[in-house]
Amino acid sequence: MKKSSTVFLQVVIVLVGMVALGLMLWEPHLEGRNAHATVYQVYFNDPFLAYVYLASIAFFTALYQAFRLLGYVGRNEVFSLRSVNALRTIKYCAMSLVGFILGAEAYIFLFQRGKDDIAGGVMMGLFLMFVSSVIAAAAAVFERTLQSAVELKAENDLTV
Numbered sequence: 001m002k003k004s005s006t007v008f009l010q011v012v013i014v015l016v017g018m019v020a021l022g023l024m025l026w027e028p029h030l031e032g033r034n035a036h037a038t039v040y041q042v043y044f045n046d047p048f049l050a051y052v053y054l055a056s057i058a059f060f061t062a063l064y065q066a067f068r069l070l071g072y073v074g075r076n077e078v079f080s081l082r083s084v085n086a087l088r089t090i091k092y093c094a095m096s097l098v099g100f101i102l103g104a105e106a107y108i109f110l111f112q113r114g115k116d117d118i119a120g121g122v123m124m125g126l127f128l129m130f131v132s133s134v135i136a137a138a139a140a141v142f143e144r145t146l147q148s149a150v151e152l153k154a155e156n157d158l159t160v
Contacts, residue, residue: 006073006074010071013063013067014067020059024052024056028043048107051100052104055097055100055104058094058096058097058100059093061089061093062090062093062135065087066090068082068086069083069087069090079146079149083146083150084147087142087146088139090139091136091143094132094133094139095132095136097128097132098129098132098133101125101132109122
């Protein structure tokens, strides 16, 4: 892969992270019940928002690992244990995101069912669970393939 391609993808990852962080900090002030609330009321009186921020740690960790993985690709270090570990971390982060989203869906069903129309939130959660599952599956396949390639490379290095 060309160096310019990996740098471009790294820039895209940084931009995705910055947009996600910006939306996480800006959006709570726009929703109906928080429109005229103080900063304390927005961030400390909403357990769901705290839960979302906790779940975002896995998202940002996966973005960081993808950034590092692209750095390995740019330096032609794809067939290394560091690349395998980065893919494994991405897989675990995606699986934990599925779990967090499932917990958020349960919260919506249990505590918001009669109060609001929950169809939009449930559909967004299902979509995000699908995307996270696809990412976890792809990372698992790439991890296994890369692990076998690293093991094959190590065997060839030993026989030479």
